[in-house]
Amino acid sequence: MRSAAFLTLVSLCLLSAGCSGVSKKKSHTVVPVSPEAKLASEDLDELMRFSGEFARLSGDQRLAECDHILQMYRAGQSMGLRLHLFLAQLLTESCGDVRETSSVLKTRQSEIRDERVRNFLAFQAQVLARLEAEIEQKRALDLNLKFSQQQARKRKRELISFESEAKNCESELMSCESVLEVRTVELKTLQDKLDALKSIEQNLGGAQGR
Numbered sequence: 705m706r707s708a709a710f711l712t713l714v715s716l717c718l719l720s721a722g723c724s725g726v727s728k729k730k731s732h733t734v735v736p737v738s739p740e741a742k743l744a745s746e747d748l749d750e751l752m753r754f755s756g757e758f759a760r761l762s763g764d765q766r767l768a769e770c771d772h773i774l775q776m777y778r779a780g781q782s783m784g785l786r787l788h789l790f791l792a793q794l795l796t797e798s799c800g801d802v803r804e805t806s807s808v809l810k811t812r813q814s815e816i817r818d819e820r821v822r823n824f825l826a827f828q829a830q831v832l833a834r835l836e837a838e839i840e841q842k843r844a845l846d847l848n849l850k851f852s853q854q855q856a857r858k859r860k861r862e863l864i865s866f867e868s869e870a871k872n873c874e875s876e877l878m879s880c881e882s883v884l885e886v887r888t889v890e891l892k893t894l895q896d897k898l899d900a901l902k903s904i905e906q907n908l909g910g911a912q913g914r
Contacts, residue, residue, distance in 0.1 A: 743773060744784040748820045755791050766792070770799035783815055787825070794832060806832055 742750055758766065770792040777785040790809055793802035806829055816822050 740776070743776060743788045744782050746784045746787060746816060746818065746821060748818055748824060751787060751791065751821065751824065754788055758792060758795065766796045767799060770796040774800050783812070787816075787821070790825075791828070794828065802832065803836070 742754070745751075758769065761769065770789070773785065773789045773792050777789045786805065786809060789800070790802065790805045793799055793805055809825060810829065813822055813825065816825070
């Protein structure tokens with residue numbers, strides 16, 4: 705009887721331990737989360753995870769992922785998708801308008817329940833504002849450089865035109881000097897002939913007086 709009771713007690717203990725283990729295993733079972741559910745999440749840890757993984761993608765992969773999120777966002781504009789789209793657009797070109805997304809988030813940030821997410825979003829928005837300011841500054845510098853280059857080309861054309869006109873004037877002046885030299889020679893020839901005629905007249909007049 706004691707042996708039977710002992711075995712029964714041991715069996716109950718083992719069964720209890722086994723059930724406890726099963727219960728413990730069940731409590732630690734991780735339920736897989738779909739990619740769509742992750743993208744719809746507003747959780748800060750998820751946003752940080754997404755930011756890190758997205759940053760490690762290549763340019764083409766980023767564009768493909770950003771386009772995928774953009775299409776999901778257009779189909780159902782949840783806050784989680786909007787947050788993920790904003791983060792994706794920060795590192796991707798030709799994927800919607802990041803300034804528009806940022807503006808929408810700014811006007812609807814009160815809908816974000818987690819203050820940490822709001823702070824994280826505010827930081828990212830300041831980064832975007834700084835980048836836009838640098839882009840605008842670079843664009844202004846490029847415009848100034850382009851204008852300066854245009855003015856330099858214009859001045860160069862004017863200088864070439866001036867030099868061409870100066871050469872033409874110099875050529876015309878040389879031509880005029882050449883003509884003047886010819887006219888001077890002709891005038892001297894005529895003067896010599898006139899002087900010869902005067903000399904002949906004087907000689908004839910003197911002969912007649914005798």
